[in-house]
Amino acid sequence: MTSSRAALGLVAFALAFAPAAHAQTEALPRQVEIAEDFGTYLCPSESAGRQMVGYLQRSDIAGGYQATGCRARPDRSGTIRITEVLQRFRVEAFHPPQTYMLYRGTAVDGRQVIGLVGEEGNDRHPRDALGYFLRDATREGMIEVETRNPAYVCPDGIAAAKVVVALADRARGTAPAARRAALLQQALAANGCSPATGRYRVTALHQRQQAEPSLEAEEDWVALSATDRDGRTVGLLYNTAMHD
Structure with a gap:
């Protein structure tokens, strides 16, 4: 003891x-x-x-x-x-x-x-390009497309990215506004894109091309993947310079 x-x-x-x-x-x-x-x-x-x-x-x-x-x-x-x-x-x-x-x-x-x-x-705080885009260019991840600020819906994000790449070529020149508009329409038709309407939730960022082809027209085209109001995944071509 x-x-x-x-x-x-x-x-x-x-x-x-x-x-x-x-x-x-x-x-x-x-x-x-x-x-x-x-x-x-x-x-x-x-x-x-x-x-x-x-x-x-x-x-x-x-x-x-x-x-x-x-x-x-x-x-x-x-x-x-x-x-x-x-x-x-x-x-x-x-x-x-x-x-x-x-x-x-x-x-x-x-x-x-x-x-x-x-x-x-x-x-x-954002950690990647998509995070910064969602913070700076969307409202809680949503994009509202209005008639005065057009955007375009494409079969998928890859198709939207192809349009952005095509638009980069004309950004190097100072083509007249009518010519720039024609080139945009050609790229949209070639990739199966059409005017977008409604609300979209952004899910991925594929391509971005900022350009100032003239003093009168500034462009910041972004190719996105998004879901529409019916839940379908689509490509979205969006010019952030024309949107608040």
């Missing part, structure tokens, strides 16, 4: 002086990569990051920089991959309020970093 008590005492002594375990981290976000064109703050330590949150709450970014040593990440410095979420904070000073994550991550050059990033904004 005495030996058992002695053993338990040694275990308790060892536990008392054992190094503290790392605090439990939180769940990773839906999007674990921070694109290089999305803003994040990099901080010298976890404590500096937690202190910086207080300055975000007061919308005092400059004061936070001075007090904590945190800084906005330089532009075009590469993607950061979040490896741990240390804590989440609700920042009510922003409109709308945002959840900021204090994270550990890995920079594109392999450096380990500590930073703060808005979770909702990072989750929504």
Whole structure:
């Protein structure tokens, strides 16, 4: 019995002086990569990051920089991959309020970093050409075709892309408006495309060709795949320069 008590005492002594375990981290976000064109703050330590949150709450970014040593990440410095979420904070000073994550991550050059990033904004931020198009040229992924702003429906996205490629040839010249219109109609007929009507949900981006054939006519043709109101997958030829 005495030996058992002695053993338990040694275990308790060892536990008392054992190094503290790392605090439990939180769940990773839906999007674990921070694109290089999305803003994040990099901080010298976890404590500096937690202190910086207080300055975000007061919308005092400059004061936070001075007090904590945190800084906005330089532009075009590469993607950061979040490896741990240390804590989440609700920042009510922003409109709308945002959840900021204090994270550990890995920079594109392999450096380990500590930073703060808005979770909702990072989750929504585009990661590819289709994502940017959906954000900039659609309303929640939908395109509404109006008579004053025509678009064209094609058998599939490949056919729409062929029209865009054909239009790229005339973009190099300064043909009169009537000639440009005739070339467009030729390309549409050759690829089985016709005027579109109604609403379409964009599902893929195949080809894009921006052109300014004259001072009077700017064009930004995009070949898309989309589903129409009947659920059919079609190609869609869309001139974003003519649409809001």
